[in-house]
Each structure stands twice: as structure tokens, then as C-alpha cells.
Amino acid sequence: MNNGNLDFEKPIMELERRILELESKTQERHTDLLALNQMRETLQNLTAEIFSKLSAWERVQVARHPERPQTIDYLGMVFDDFLELHGDRCFKDDPAIKAGLARLGERTVVVIGQHKGKDTRARLAANYGMPNPEGYRKALRVMRFAEKMRYPVISLIDTPGAFPGIGAEERGQFSAIASNLMEMARLRTPLIGVILAEGGSGGALGVAVVDRLLMLENAWFSVISPEGCAAILFKSNEKEKIAVAAEALKLTAVDLIGLNIVDEVISEPLGGAHRDPQQMAEMLKRALVKHMKELETVETDELLARRYNKWRSIGTLSQDTLVAGDNRGRQTGEDARREDTEGG
Amino acid sequence: MAWNLRFRRKRDLPDGLWLKCLGCGQMVFAKQVEERNQVCPECNFHFRISAGERIRITVDEGTFEELYEDLEPVDYLDFTDRKSYRQRIDEEQAKTGLKDACIIGTASIGGHKTVFGVTDSNFMMGSMGAVVGEKVTLAAEEAVSRRLPLVLFSGSGGGARMQEGVISLSQMAKTAAAIARLHDARVPYISILTNPTMGGVAASWAALGDILIAEPKALIGFAGPRTIKLTLGIDLPDDFQSAEFLLSHGFMDMIVGRQNMKEELTRLLALLAPATHE
Structure with missing residues (x-):
């Protein structure tokens, strides 16, 4: 079986296999090396070509790739000395949301991160990344601590949605999420969110009311999953209908830049974050540090006024605002990509 | 008469004389139900009522002045499923006579002036798109600038409206941010959750009142009962996500029947009055 590789990745995997084969056989002959270089170049072009044309539904599949780096990977690669804190001080500790102190560059920050788990056991323990109310309450508790200490909050978002369960x-899942939305809107410290992979509805938004919302290139963020949307609107679970729903x-990330929801798209390594997690982490770190430095120069009342306006201006129904829109300080997907290419 | 839609009529009886209650299944006199503000005389089941009807039975006669009535939905995503969102809006508008699922205004309740709002679950299940989000936000901002208590009735089986995608989702954050400002300004907010209040509406402004009131037996929660049943493959307890279930788990301040709603709101507003005038 393939290791969770996606259909549209198969030509890439096949070419990689042939390159490896040739590498093992080659005897440093000039013709072999030439052929190898040519194949490597073809591989680059092929990957770029395939990934530049991904449909919305294919991107969702990349976001769900079993080898895609998760919160716990970034905790190690982006931050120094992550110290985990547990529990909501009320009911229990929710493994679907990690929280703690860490260093980002020179600064102490509070990190909250939705956690899915790598293997079946970990996934079960983390409830497949679907938080319970105590997860949102733990997040709020550590954010209040961040406010007290004036530490910036970094929120790593990756969930299919809040858990639909009896407990x-x-x-009070509704109450826990609503409280987070309200308290994050007025938390007196800088907040930066990054949608790493899946931004599933209210379950994602419950830790995403931030000053700057960033998004990895192949992540998705929506009011409902494509499957849920297809089930309700088309009464169907066929792949084609799900793909139509994903598009609609x-x-x-590019759609959400256009709708002024997301402030910056962080480019992924060629072929997706799972092809080079280390490079992905470096790019993420660079973006986080940049935004943190910008936000730190803003006086707190001004920071809160801007945060209010950021969310207040979404869906004001005035055509003028829609067309003119406040695009200052925002980047298009193209700009973001160009900048990262130049920087990297 | 729009309320007729929510009753199943027995075929061999003259139109509108007898109705079958959706709560207890009894045949009841239509007129009696109507006189009791659409509450079953047998089992106290609260039928869904329109926004207009809600305003009529809750506020002092002649005091309601509508605000922001011109706001109309925008098809931000150019969304089409089996039919286009534009077409759905036209149909819903024709069906209900509303522009979207929310009416906001100023009104007096028992002589107490308020900023008053209600969502109508007949319009696309009362779901929140940009119009509902914007109107609730404007209502909170209005309550702050006029220093009037905010009273909102929610009824939404739909939560955040799928057809406006992430714009709908963001209305949860937008309305919650506006309610945060209202709390900071020390303006009271009474939220009344009616059947059904679910998803993105329950998980944003509806949950954030200083006082939370539910109508009897109202369905209130985050995830829909069908979703939970499908996800877990188990049967749900009888009273699951009911107003009574929420009261006993500590998430509601009180349950108030429709018959007493105006009286209870008047009592509350009288107690809150000094706080709003410093």
C-alpha cells in the first residue's frame, strides 16, 4: 500500500523512485550524472506543475496528509523550550489542545495548539483533534496568564471541528466557544494565529480571534467541512459532490486572502509541508517573528481597536467597503509567495 | 397565516379549527392555541413563532421602531449548490416577507426602553450570515451609544449560514467582539434562547448575555443532535440539549414560558434600570 500518498502525488513518487534507483546504480559516469540531473529537474517541474494546479478539494487532502507536520512538530521546530501546562482548573485536561510557555526568538510567549496525534493511539487520545469545552477553557486560562504577563499568544490551529459529543x-461546548470569542476580542496582549492544516468551523474560530491570522498555503478554513456541506446541500457523499462543495x-488560503479574512499566506515547500517539515518550520518561524515584532510596537488600546476593526469589518454589507476594502498591511497570496521566495 | 405552516392539519376537519400539537400529538383547538401565543394548552409545547409575532407579544404596543431595515444579504462567495444562493434568498424573502433572518429596533417592555432584536427561524432556519451578524453587532453598538439594555431573542436551527461560508463564520467573532464592548461599557444584555438555538448562533452572541433565559423545552446546543447520533452511533437521552437539561447543567439562568415572558422581562429590566442610568 502507499503511505497515505494522494492520487495526484503518484507521478511524483514514481519519478522519485526512478531517481533513487538510478542513484544506487550509477558509477559516477558523466552520462549517468547528466541523466540524473535532468530527472531531478523534471521532478521539480512536475511537482511545481501539479501543486500549482491543485483544486480546492485536493488542497484539503494535502492538509489532511497523514505525514503533514502537526502542532507537536512545530512546538519542537519553531519554539525553544516549550513547557507544557495542563488542565482547565475545572474539569480535566483536554489533550486536543496543547498549551504552555515557550521561547520564540528572544521572547517568552504563550502557545496554544490544537493537537491531532500521529498514530492511532495518539489520535484516539487526542480525540482526532476535536476539542471538548475543557480544551477551550484551558486555552482561555493560559491566555489570561499571557495577558497578565503581557506575553504574546501564538495560536496554532488544526482541527476538523469541536467535538460533537454528549459530554x-x-x-457547554457552545458556551466555552462563545466565551473564547469574546475574551480573545478584548485580551490585552498581542495574538497571532496560524491555520496549520484544518480550520474546521467554530472549533477553529474558538482559538482564532487574533490580531493577525496567518495560514499555510495548503490549509483550509471554513464554516463547515466539504463533506458536511455536500451531505447537507447535495444529500450526497460522492467524491465529485464533495469536490464541488470544497470549491463553493x-x-x-488564496480565497481567504481575497475575502480579507486571512492576513498572510505562508508558502509551503514544493510539494507541500510534509515534503520538508524543517523548511516549513523555518518559514513559519520567520513569519511569526515578523508579525510579533510588528505587533509589539503597537500600544495596547490601539492594538485592541485594530483587532476590533479587523473582525468588525467582515461582512458589513456595504458594497463600497467590499470593493475598496482595507487592504493596507495585507498581502495577496502572490505577494506572500514572492516575498518568501526572495527571502528564502 | 404563516403560523399555520407549523401545524399539521387533520384532513377531514375544516381548515384551522383543530390542530395536531407537535409536542404531545393531541388534537387541540386552533383558536385556543392562538390565544395562548402559540402554546399548546395540553402540554405547554411552544410552537415556533415569527419575528413579527414575537415583537407583537413582547413589547409595548406601538413602541417598536425598526432600525437597519435596509440591510440585505450579499452573495459573497457566488455560492451555488442545487440552486444559487441568490435564488434561495429570493424564495425565502417571498415566503417570509423578511429581507433576512433578523429584525432589530428600539422598543419599550413594560415601560422600559431597550434595544430589541429577534431572529426568525422561518428565514433559512434563522441562520446567521452577514445580515444577522451585522444587525446584532449594530444593535450592541447602539445599546452602548444610547445606554439602553440590549434584549435579543434567538431562534436558529441553522447556526452560521453555510452559503456565506467563512463570512458567516466570522460573524461569530464579530458579534462576540461587539458584546465584549457592551460588557466593558457596563450595559446589560438579556439573551432569550428559543427553540431551536444551535451552532454558531448559540456559540456566539446568544450565549454571551448577562442573563440567559430559555423558553420551555427549547433545543439549545452546539452540535446538532443528528450529528452527534451519527458520530457516536448511540441514542441520546430524552431531554438532551433541552432548556431543562441546560438549566440543570448550569448554563441557563431561568426558563420562562411565553405566557410570562413579558412580565419577567419587565421585572428584570426594572431591577437593572438603576445600573444603566449610573
């Missing part, structure tokens, strides 16, 4: 409803929902 979750008994303990405008859930890709």
Missing part, C-alpha cells in the same frame, strides 16, 4: 454538550465554500 461536550453537557459541559472558498476555503483555500
